[in-house]
Amino acid sequence: MPELGSRLPCHLVALVGLSPQVVTETLWLLAAGGAGALPKEVTVLTTGEGVALAQARLPSAVSSLAALLGHPLPPPRIVVMRDRSGQVVPDIRDEADNQAAADSIVGLIREATADSGSRVHLSIAGGRKTMSCLGALALSLFGRPEDLLSHVLVAEAYQAREDFFFPPEPPKAGAVGAGERWGLCLAEVPFVRLRGLWQPDQLSGGFAEAVRAAQAAMAPRLALDLARGTAVCGGAAVRLAPALLATLLVFAERAQQSAAPLVPAKAGDARTTAVFASAHARCRAAAKAARPATGPAPIGRPEVAERVSRLNARLRAALGPDSAPYEVRPQGRRPRTGYRLALAPEAITIIGGNA
16 A cells, blocks of 8 residues: 555445455455554445345445454445436446446546545456446546555455355454465556646546546647747746747747648748748847847758757757657658648647747
């Protein structure tokens, strides 16, 4: 278990199908960590087909386990999956069931992780593989540093026994591999925590809406501050020389306009020269730099390629692999090779230096 937040009360959330035993097997294995490792709250999420089994068998099994451990355990709160119209999801057999299951799982994980007074331990041992996958993804979206994801592994000899809910003896407290004799293992599953990269508290929809909101928040964003001479790439500020800033400005504005790739002429041409000269002048004016004494040099294909190469090298030196979304890329074949910045228009902000 992670040390951070480990003293917080634990809320065990278990995804269950037709084998409610995974809940008590998990609780038995947690008991090896002592009373402090046992949850203060247990929530079970299951399907319409699984809810009857869970309601009939889990409360008494949890009570029996508490007696064996000599420590009280909270009665499980059993929640059934429902679609957006409130109808029970009997099983996950089609796309509509899958969406309803995803929304139910996200709703429960969102609710559980909103409680700052407890840490969430999500068990993905039960139910269909779809449920396990959706549960792991939901915890990745909403999980905090103190939250935990696990899967209980059970020996084949006990998997087929409907009467096996936990071993008939308490685990040895603090023992490594406490369940080895019975073929039980609680496997912690590392997961990427994305909560800090988006704003889950503002979510009002289900699973698909959460994914879209997180994706939008984590998409690459570029802000050019012409007065400061910097490109802020996803939060990292990179200082650029005026010529390189002007080069990025040219392609950033074309991306804002959803323009086609810039295809410069083989030799310097008036149109390309004017575009780069204007961008360079705006960068220098915004930074209050002195104007160059000479006019702009002709710019064609070799000069654009050289400037793009220098710009990309500077971005890579500053950002490493994270520079990829902000680099200007060649497109097409010679002699019609063009260059473009592949960012969405709404991902680009330009500060100062009005055109």
